Every structure is written in C-alpha cells, then in structure tokens.
Amino acid sequence: MDFHKHREIIKKLKRQIETPPSYDILNILLSELQYTMQDNPDLPVDDRDFIMAYSGFIKKWAVTRFVQTMDTRWDDLYWKTLHFEAPYLFESYLIYLEKNREAKDRFYLPKRKQLNKHGLIQAMQDLEDDRLDILSISMPPGTQKTTLEKFFASWVIGKHPDDFSLFYSHSGDITRMFYDGIYDITINSDEYTWSEIFPDVKLESTNAKTETINFNKYKPFPNIQCTSIGSKNAGKVRCNRYLYCDDLIGGIEEVFFLQPQSVTKCKEKV
Secondary structure, three states: OOHHHHHHEEEEEHHHOOOOOHHHHHHHHHHHHHHHHOEEEEEEHHHHHHHHHHHHHHHHHHHHHHHOOOOOOHHHHHHHHHHOOOOHHHHHHHHOOOOOOOOOOOHHHHHHHHHHHOOOOHHHHHHHHHOOOOEOOOOOOOOOOHHHHHHHHHHHHOOOOOEEEEEEEOHHHHHHHHHHHHHHHHHOOOOOHHHHHHOOOOEEEEOOOEEEEEEEEOOOOOOOEEEEEEOOOOOOOOOOOOOEOOEEEEEOOOOOOOOOOOEEEEOOOO
16 A cells, blocks of 8 residues: 555544544554555655654653553553564664663663754764765764764664765774674564564574674675774775774874764665
C-alpha cells in the first residue's frame, strides 16, 4: 500500500483516540506505523517525520500511563515504539541500543541533557537526513566526541550495510580504539541490542590487524575501515558514505591551533 493510503488510515485512527487513550488503540496505531514503513522503506524525510510524530505521541502516552498505572504493558509499548524508531531516529537508536545495560554503564542517557544542550544529537540526525554535508565538532577533551562518533558509525552501518566508511586519525592507538568500540557495539549482544535493531545485518568478516569490519556480503572495501595518517593508504582505503576525521593533529608542535573533529558525507559512490 502506498504512503498516502496509509496516511489516511493513520489519521482516522488518531481521530478515534480518546483522552486518556487505551492501550489497544495505541498498539493498533503503532502497528499501522510499522506497516507504513515496511511498505514504503524509502520515504522522504518529511513523510518519515510525519510517521515519527505519531510514534512520539505513542511514546509520550506510554510513559504517562505507565507512571499512572504501573501496568507493565505500557512500559512494553514504550520500548516497542523505540525499537520501531531506532533505525530512523538517532536518539531512539541510542536509547534502545543500551536497553539491557546496567544504568551505571550506559553512555547516552546519563549524558543526554548535555549532549542535546549542545545540539550534537540533532546535528548527527541532520547529517544522516542530508540536511548537512559536513559536521565539524570542536569541544574540549573528554566530552565524549569520539564515543558518540562510534555510536553514530554503528548506526550508519546498520542503516547502510552495502556502503563503506572510513575513519582517519593521527594515531594508530585512536584508530584501534574506534575499531574496538564499533566491534563491541555491533557484536556484543549481552550489552547492546544492535542485532535486534538490525536483524538482517550479519557479520561477514573482521580483521583486527587492518582494523576493518564488514557485514552481509563481501565488498572490496568494508563497512568501516580505520587508518592513521602516514600509513601508506593509497589504493587500499575508500569511502562512499562517511569520512570520519578525528584528531588529525598529533600535538601542539605540529600546528599553531587545534583542529576540530569532523564527519563528512561522501558525495559520490565509488
């Protein structure tokens, strides 16, 4: 069914919702949103945002009704809705990805307020939604820039398993840290729900020596490749999705000022 027919069904369902809404009607609405995206996987961003506005409505009421009733069905509905949103919305991905982690070990939720205060989550969403071509982040050390970059890169791999991205840094130690982080996020099902969010994306190969990870079918260039400046990269690295540049300057003696980290969208397929 095309998007316009689904949209009319969604609007009719919305008109039937009373205040407070019943669990059943919101569950039916969520199912219709899921069918809409299944039938129309390549929706333009504006139409996708129409769908996500309704899923946000469901989340809001699921939280409210759970607090009011302590009925676990509402909590389940909240997580089901986040799971639905995760492939499309970076923040929903971050929250659902760490659903099973201990609260003290979670990356995103404890830092959510500050990361959103500085607009980082929306900026990365805008990058993926093609509202930005280049995102440059200049912040003090230890403010979670690279960690957030790892989470974003893992999201991109799940969304675009046929594409390939490249991570660059001045140091092999940093590239290895980035490689290990993405490997853990995508493979460690005890800590992360990545395989639930992207159930059709399977590990094809990984190479710790070359710091490469590839999913689904073999590709000449893997989904993520990490390399440092000066590693004789001519001909062996390529990207058609994102180029991640993280701390390209090794020390103050190399330049007179600090260079920001950036994520650049590759404009042409290779």
